[in-house]
Amino acid sequence: MCAVQAGFLGKRTLILEKADKPGAKILISGGGRCNYTNLYTSPQQFISANEHFCKSAFSQWTVDDTISFFETYGIEGKEKTLGQLFPVSDKAKDIVNVFVTLCHDMEQQIWCDTEVKSVEQIPGGFSVTFERDGKMERLEAAKVVIASGGLPIAKMGATDFGLRTARKLGLTLTETAPALVPLTITGKDQEWYEQLSGNSIFCGVSNDEISFEENILFTHWGLSGPAILQISSYWRPGQSIELDMLPNHNILELIETERLQNGKRPLGGLLAHLYTRKFADALSKYLPIEKNISSLTKQDMETINNLIHHFKVKPAGDKGYDKAEVMRGGVATNELSSKTLEAKKIPGLYFGGECVDVTGWLGGYNFQWAWACGFVIAQSL
Numbered sequence: 001m002c003a004v005q006a007g008f009l010g011k012r013t014l015i016l017e018k019a020d021k022p023g024a025k026i027l028i029s030g031g032g033r034c035n036y037t038n039l040y041t042s043p044q045q046f047i048s049a050n051e052h053f054c055k056s057a058f059s060q061w062t063v064d065d066t067i068s069f070f071e072t073y074g075i076e077g078k079e080k081t082l083g084q085l086f087p088v089s090d091k092a093k094d095i096v097n098v099f100v101t102l103c104h105d106m107e108q109q110i111w112c113d114t115e116v117k118s119v120e121q122i123p124g125g126f127s128v129t130f131e132r133d134g135k136m137e138r139l140e141a142a143k144v145v146i147a148s149g150g151l152p153i154a155k156m157g158a159t160d161f162g163l164r165t166a167r168k169l170g171l172t173l174t175e176t177a178p179a180l181v182p183l184t185i186t187g188k189d190q191e192w193y194e195q196l197s198g199n200s201i202f203c204g205v206s207n208d209e210i211s212f213e214e215n216i217l218f219t220h221w222g223l224s225g226p227a228i229l230q231i232s233s234y235w236r237p238g239q240s241i242e243l244d245m246l247p248n249h250n251i252l253e254l255i256e257t258e259r260l261q262n263g264k265r266p267l268g269g270l271l272a273h274l275y276t277r278k279f280a281d282a283l284s285k286y287l288p289i290e291k292n293i294s295s296l297t298k299q300d301m302e303t304i305n306n307l308i309h310h311f312k313v314k315p316a317g318d319k320g321y322d323k324a325e326v327m328r329g330g331v332a333t334n335e336l337s338s339k340t341l342e343a344k345k346i347p348g349l350y351f352g353g354e355c356v357d358v359t360g361w362l363g364g365y366n367f368q369w370a371w372a373c374g375f376v377i378a379q380s381l
C-alpha cells in the first residue's frame with residue numbers, strides 16, 4: 001500500500017521482500033479470503049500503550065478510503081458478520097494482485113527472495129544491507145520504511161527484523177506477546193475440554209478490562225473460536241477469564257418458566273434444548289442434570305446460575321506465535337510521529353503495520369491499520 005500510494009504521488013520506491021512472493025500473510029488471511037477491513041473501525045478496537053496514537057492515521061485514511069480504493073481496482077466487498085468485509089470473490093489473492101499490478105504499472109520494484117540484514121544511519125540517509133541470490137549487497141536510500149510485520153507464523157516469513165532494528169537504532173519497544181491466539185488448559189480440567197472438542201457455543205467472554213460476545217470452540221488442548229481469540233489479546237499469564245454461556249438470557253428465569261410449565265423435565269433436558277445433548281451431558285460434571293426442575297433447591301439454583309453465567313477459566317497459557325494471528329506490542333508509539341509514523345529521533349525512518357505497538361481486534365481491523373500506515377507514510381516520503 002505504501003509503495004502504491006507513493007507511486008500515485010510520483011515517488012519511486014523499492015520493496016525488499018524476504019519471501020519468494022509478496023503478501024504471504026494476506027494470502028492466508030481470513031481463511032484465504034482476506035477480511036480486508038471492518039465497517040465499524042474506530043480507535044476503540046485497537047490495543048496500544050497510547051490509545052490515541054492511531055487516531056491521526058485513521059482520520060487520514062478511513063474505512064471508506066479502503067473500500068473505494070479496492071472498488072476502483074475491481075474488488076467489491078461483502079460484509080460477512082460484525083462489519084467484517086471480504087472480497088465478493090472470496091479470494092485473498094485478488095487483494096495481493098491489486099498491489100502487485102499497481103506496483104508493476106507504476107514501476108515500483110519488488111525484489112523477492114531478498115532478506116534485509118541491517119539498516120544503518122549514514123550522512124543524508126541510510127545504508128541497507130541485504131542478501132539476494134546468496135550474495136550480500138548494499139544500497140543507500142534517503143528514506144526507509146520498515147513494515148516487516150510481527151512475530152506470528154515464522155514459516156510464513158515472520159521475523160523480528162523490525163523490532164531488532166528499532167532496538168539497535170535506540171528506539172524503545174513495548175513488551176511483545178502473541179495476540180488473537182487460542183488459550184490452553186492443562187491439568188485435571190483438560191479432560192473435560194477434550195471430551196467437548198469440536199463443540200462450539202455462543203458465549204460472553206470477559207475479564208476485568210473488556211467483554212466480547214461471539215462463539216467459543218472447545219478443543220483437545222483448551223479453547224479457541226473468535227471470542228477466545230479476542231479476549232486473548234487482553235489476557236496475561238496467571239489471569240482468569242469468565243464465560244457467560246447464555247448471554248442475553250437468564251438461566252434462573254428460564255428454569256422458573258419451565259417449573260411452571262413442566263416441572264417434571266430433568267435439568268439436563270432443558271440444557272440439551274439450550275445447547276446440544278453432548279454439551280448438556282458434559283455439564284453433569286458440575287450440575288445435577290438428572291434432577292427434575294421442580295426438585296431443584298435454592299443451592300442448586302445458585303450453582304446453576306454461577307456455572308452458566310460466571311464460568312471461571314484459568315488458562316495455562318496460549319498457543320504461541322505459531323497459532324497467533326497478530327503480535328501485541330512493538331515499536332513504542334512515543335518514538336513515532338502519529339501523523340507520519342516517522343521516528344522522532346531518526347528523520348527519514350518510518351515504521352508501519354504490525355511491528356508498531358498498535359494491535360487490532362479480530363475482524364479486519366489489523367489490515368485497516370496496515371493500509372492506513374501505508375497511506376500516511378507515503379504522503380511524507
Ligand SMILES: Cc1cc2nc3c(=O)[nH]c(=O)nc-3n(C[C@H](O)[C@H](O)[C@H](O)COP(=O)(O)OP(=O)(O)OC[C@H]3O[C@@H](n4cnc5c(N)ncnc54)[C@H](O)[C@@H]3O)c2cc1C
Nearest residue numbers: 018025029030035115116148149157161353354364366367
Ligand atoms: C492466519 C492469519 C490470518 C489473518 N487474517 C487476518 C484478516 O482476515 N484480517 C486482518 O485484518 N488481519 C488478519 N491477520 C493479521 C494481518 O495479516 C497482519 O496484521 C498484517 O499482515 C500486518 O501487515 P504488515 O505489512 O505489517 O506485515 P506482514 O503482512 O507480516 O508483512 C511483512 C513482510 O515483511 C517480510 N519480512 C520480514 N522480515 C524481513 C526481512 N528481514 N527482509 C525482507 N522482508 C522481511 C515478510 O516476509 C512479510 O512479507 C491475519 C494473520 C494471520 C497470521
